Amino acid sequence: MFKELCQKAFPKSLWVYHTNTGACNGCDIEVIDVLTPYYDAERFGIKLVGSPRHADVLLVCGPVTRQVVPALKRLYDAVPDPKLVIAIGSCAVGGGIWFDSYNIVGGADTILPVDYYIPGCPPRPEAILHGVAMALGLVEKQVEPVHLKQLPDRPESIPVESETP
């Protein structure tokens, strides 16, 4: 019974360790912005912690550069289970504008198992809150793959059935 209680408490208290893997600071600043009065993520029990040992969530901003890869792996290992990894910003989602640079490994998911993706450059604080709320099950996902097709005989587009994950 107590075990269930402890599990239930998990989404109500997400302690966040914020990681920059080579980002430009834009996302980092918006992540901090989410904690400030107008957005106040602490409403959802979210707070920033200083040691990965205390963290439940790893927020990854930025494209993963070669130099941070070992540190990032160690960091992931230092977070106790259960843990979430959220990639914030286009860079962390898919490498962003840097995806093919020589020193970039790619998005966060090339190194870590990422649970949630929040694209944007940088994502608005609301977008980050939306992603977090989605992780908490408060809101629905709003994106899906789009497949449009013009047909030679029928110029109006019809959506192709979307691929199911």
Next chain:
Amino acid sequence: MSAQQLGESVKQRFGDKVISFSVPQPDQLYLTVTSDSIVPVAEYLYKDQGCRFIINSGTDRRQQRGKFLITHFFAQDKEKFYIAVHTEVDEDEPQIDSITPSVPAANWSERETRDMVGVVPTGHPDPRRLVLSDDWPEDLFPLRWDVEHGVKPPSVEGVAPERLAPPEGASVVPIGPYFPVLEEPAYFRVFVEGEEVVGADYRGFYSHRGVEKLGCSVLTYNQIPFIAERICGICGFVHSCSYCQAVERAAGIEVPPRAEYIRTIMLELERIESHTLWLGIAGHIIGFDTVLMQTWRMREPLMWLCERISGNRKTYGMNLVGGVRRDIKPEIYDDIRQVLTDIEREWQELYDAIPGDSTLMARLQGTGILPTEVARSLGAAGPTARGSGLAIDVRVDHPFAAYDRLEVTKCVYDGCDNLARTLVRLDETVDSIKIIRQALQDMPEGPIMAEIDEEIPAGCEGMSAVEAPRGEVFHWVLTGTENRPERWRVRAPTYANLQNVPPMLEGNALADVPICIGSYDPCFSCTERMEIVDVNSGQVRVYSQEEILNGDYRRQDD
């Protein structure tokens, strides 16, 4: 003496060692000297003429001329011009005399040039690798034209980086790469005895993303402003603005005055954003979260305002070569004024509260002392320099955009400590509000984008500096074919400021280290945009304070 006079004086002094000099615009002096005379010329400029070293750059011109082009950039602040000293070295013998022994500020950039294009600075006091990652191959120089931009060498396990050992009796406290108050990865090895810092060592370049390579190999002139903007997420506009100005200078494009005013307004808005942000972070660093919350609450309407003007809260995407993409619509003027008035009122209250707050003063006053002479020799920039009594401000010294038509005050304090740097930023914010008000009032009507009919010719060069919230941002563009620059060199202010950190940390309490580092408002992503990490050598490079300072500076009181 003016740029022309200086050029002549150099020519006279060094005779045929000076191959040529030109002054395309009164604020730009290009010198070409032989490779054996680079050190005396640099010494003459730095020591005799009082010029400030900015950065150097290496360009692979083997395709065009069979040589590497090394360029040292200096600024003559009193006479308001920039100097580029070109030197060519043979491709068979990629070596150049190091100027670091005479110009300490050149330390990092010379090593960076070695890492990136493989031109070795001979006689460099600390010839270790600077930028590339630990497992990057030693003989692969990313900025050479024949190296593909997307080359990804295999990873190497177990590369043991070479690090500076702590002094006897001290232990190492690693600050970073992941440290809560460093928003970005950077690795300071702080040597402590008890709580006192007795030395420091820095390994950075975790955020090196290879911007310059992308700019020179994949992107076109008008794609680069967007990537330049993403050099730094806080002061991105500064970079795109500086880049565009450099290209405009190189191509001789006249930017419409309205676009200049818009750039000015955005730069100043960005400065306010950045300084409020910094104040909040500084408060957070010393555990004063209320400061963080309240300053960021003040800042938020400004972010909304920027979103309204530019379509995004940050990385506005406004700049293109030749002007700006979006106009500031007259109906927003009043909103801007309103937001500024609100910020000014609250900022003034904050300003009044700080001197009475003894606990806050206790943390800021007398900590993180950076003496004026160190700041000068290591080329500090921006509020860091101005907090140490160096009156340099690009907006006044080398006016750009619309600043020559606006009233700008240099905010200089000579306290040299964290408090001085704080006060500089507080003052500048107030000043920025005044500048924006004035700019809004004076803003002329007209187009916002220059008409560009011809392609940009290859082989032209342009220098441009912009005063970022953290100091002087410097861009140099050498135009090329295929609608992209042949070389685009960026210097961010933190690049210079960061070299000042280890000497400043010494003697402070460990508890003050975060706020000391924070007081520079370091932006590692700016600094590390183009440094590359050498993956194959199996070695990490670090620099000690002595190495950085070339052994000629010690704290007086020890």
Next chain:
Amino acid sequence: MVDADLLIAALVLLVAGAIITTVIARYRRLCGYVAFVTALIAAIWVTMVAWQALTVGPVQARVPLLTITELGSPLLFVVDQLSAVFLLITALIMVCTTLFSMRYILIYERYSLARYYPLLLLFFGSVISVLSVHNMLFFLHFWEFMTLTSYVLVVFHWVNPDSGPAGLRYFIATHVAMVCMLIATIIVYRQVGSLEFAAVREAIAELTVTSPATVHLILALFVVGFATKAGILPFGFWMPDAYPAAPTAASAAFVGTMCKLGVYGIVRFFTTCLPLSHFVTTWGIIIAVLGTISIFIGTITALQQTDSKRLLTFHAIGQTGYMWLAVGLGLALLRISPAVATLALLAGLFHTVNNALFKPLLFLNAGAALYRTGTRDMDKAGGLMAIMPVTAVTAIIASLAIAGIPGLNGFVSKWLIFQSTVVGGFELPVFVFLGIVAIFISAVTLASFLKFLGMLFVGRLHVSPEVERREVPLTMVIPQVTIAIFCVLFGVLPILVMRHLYTAVSAILPSGYSPAFASLFGTSPLTVNLSLSGAPAGAWGPIVILVAFAGCLALAYLIFRMGGARTREVPMWLCGEEHDFAEVRYPVHSFLLTFNRYFAKIYPSIPFAQLARPTAVLKLLDIDRWVYDPMFRALRWIMRGMSASHTGLPQFYMLWMIVGAALAVIVLFSMAGGL
């Protein structure tokens, strides 16, 4: 029924053991067994005598061993309750240190054991003798004998460059003190012509009327003498050098017995040899203040040490200060408040007993660490819990005991001391301030021992690769565990110990002086309900509180297990980069450096060491060279010769004793002759 003859038998046995161990010194292991068995048997006999004295009443030898008629001084062994308490401690320490020595001393491969075991046994013999004579002359004789034997033990490790100067400093300091006591004795003897304690009392009683200044002089000389031995600052300056220099087992023996004799001497002298007068009050306050100075300086300085044994030695100074504070308080209030005086003396004695348990234990712990790692520098070794769990656990017990953590013995005595300072403060407010210093320093002690534990025992293993990764041998573990058990036992059942100590205290005070035990400490067998003047003043019920604490622990455990968390081993988090542990290990001197800076100069470097500076007087003042060195060389030469021939060394010291005695006798004679 046993009597003091058994005590004499024990002494004889010890001397015999000394001779045998000298003879068989070449058989290093056998030598240890012999010493241990001798010590064990002697300890059992001493314990029997002491126990009887404590429970039944004073035990006296039937006939004096020796009588010097001219001085009217029979060598009569008497064990009263006070002596018994100290004898019991001595017996325990004797067994534990000899057992510990068996393996420990083998690390000194190149040193002859003829300079170790015989002297150790003789040292214990002299301690026992000092504790059981009631005659000033023999008291001083045995005192001197103890000094000499311990001196040789201090310089045992003579190759060590610190050893010689440390020994010299010890030798000179204690002999200056000896001279002081001798002078005082002479003055007393001139007054009454006898050196029995009772006679001394009469002499001083006379002097209080005729010449108060002389009384002050006598008291001052004795206090200096005892303070020097006990290590009370500023007279105990030799201690921080001498104790670490000796083999650790010997250091443990010193700190468990010799150091405590300073307290014994004070209590004995001021209660038995001194009439109740305002002198006692004055000197009580002086003693308490001296004690507090030692507490403060000793412990604060301990906090700055990086050498484990040196750290412990400074704590020995500090802890002795506690005893002096309590004893001084008790003496100061003797004329004012019998209840508080009894309480304070009892507290002082209890702390002495406790200290004689955990302090030697700490030395043994440090010795075990030294045995295993070969270094006393806490920067070079650490995290030994991983390889020496038993030692580490006993070290934790001892450290927490000395820091006064409830449930262990140190707490009870510190609690009593603190109670008595507060209650005594109602009479003499200065004691409240001394008490505040004491309790503050109690926290400093804790800090210091957390550093000791944190650096040496708990934490990550940090030793040089050649160190053997296992627990120390059983003969070294057993003594540590034994003493640790006593520490816990005395902590949990303080009231039982206190009953016996009460007997000792009330016996040395005038009969009917002390209030009844029950009126002081309540009637409960488990709880100390301290009540003075009727109202409850304080309470400590270890059993009840510890049961409650255990309950809380159980609750904590339940909560801990509640979520069913799994465990996983991970490397240390160092912000992402990899580091060598040796590089990021926090050095000992850095620990608490900010605090230590405030008190950096509190323990002045001793001018003694700086004497040899000016070249002109260098040779003259270089006592090392022209006094000590030749003497030491001669000594060494003799020792070598003797150990080579397997004989003679104890006798040599017997000779010293006889010469000393003769000297004293001559002096006294000449004085008796009306010089």
Next chain:
Amino acid sequence: MIASKLKEAILCLRPGLVTLKYPFQPHPPEEDFRGYPEVDADKCIGCGGCAAVCPARAIMIQDIDQNTRRIVRLLERCIFCGRCADVCPEDAITMTKQFELSSDMGREDMESECQVFMATCQRCGRCYEPATPLDRIMQPGFRHDEIKRGGQDSPYEPVKPA
């Protein structure tokens, strides 16, 4: 000191509670916000101008056959600069105000594809007149077959989830 602290506290209390109710109440962005770039497939003529100017090279072109041109957009790289919308000659791309793009699927959700029927206008680079001459020169690097999902060929092993 106490006075200044009290003053600070009062200063801080003055603005009152400013927290927005988002995500329980919408908080739409400002008028010209550059959010999700929406493509009107009907208007698209497949000229590829968007792909040519995209700084992030997130838009890629692939000619499947003579008649069909496939335009793939990878939102995972998009930096929302709006250059594609600027240069689109048919205004087929609009920057919407949609910013709630979070996903738990990553790339799968981030892809959008548009197949354009090119019957009348194959190789249509000619139809497209870029905004400035600077954009005129065609670059390598926006062709699907050149970039693909470039950048994902990491030399490092990813961490496996427990």
Next chain:
Amino acid sequence: MTFAINIGLALLLGPLLAGVVRKMIRARVHSRQGPPIVQPFYDLFKLLGKEDLESGPGLVLRYAPMVAFAAILAAALLTPMGLRPPLGGYGDMIVFTYFITIAVVGVIMTGLTSASPYSMLGAGREIMMHLIVEPVLIICLVTAAIKCGSLLMWDMAASNYVNGPSISMVVAAVALFLALQAQIGKLPFDIPEAETEIMGGPFIELSGPKLALFQWAFFARQIVYASVLAAIFIPWGTGFALPWNIAAHLLKVIVIILLVGLIDVVNPRLRIDQAMTYFFGVIFVALVGMGFALIGA
């Protein structure tokens, strides 16, 4: 029943009040909405269910959190919380202070065992803070003891209630309040933990249930310290009839904790040397109070 009251107050009121401070004080000064009041409980329960990472030798590290937790509870059992403390007859103020010390020892041992440079720094700072703050508590309690002639905490509370306020007690109360901030680890004196300097100091290596125990112990510690201040130095309400004395005590505790929360939120963290200088001053104030008590004022 008093057992249940004391333990219950410490275990439940502690986190609850922390939640109230976070929402009503901290968030309000930050102009934001703040977390739910029961957020500390969410945090604790979540931590209890998380993985327990071990980075050093196990024995001490495993039990130190439990010992600290139990020690605070034991101290709570010795503290008067409106009623005679359940174990008041078995331990006096010295026992109380030593149990508080055991909790500190638990923290320090954790730091020392973790052996990371940050935790060692944190442990060192914790010790130094303890060294410099503990005397204030002791001197203040001794002042009360001198006033009432007994070291039992309930006697002090009762006697101060009967005798009414005096100069010495007021000075002592002020000194204790000045030290309270440090005793319960709030800004400007959260130096040992210093999240932004040494990342939680002694707790940097702890995760899951160990961290939960420490956090819970600290929440309880707030109540214990506030109760000492409220019961002994502000004895108003102690003599009321049964439900009312507890209510009065609760009211005092809540006011104290809220005040502490307010100070917490308008101060930056001081450096350890600055804190020590400050506390030398506070000790002096406390000694003045004791001086008054000794001369009977």
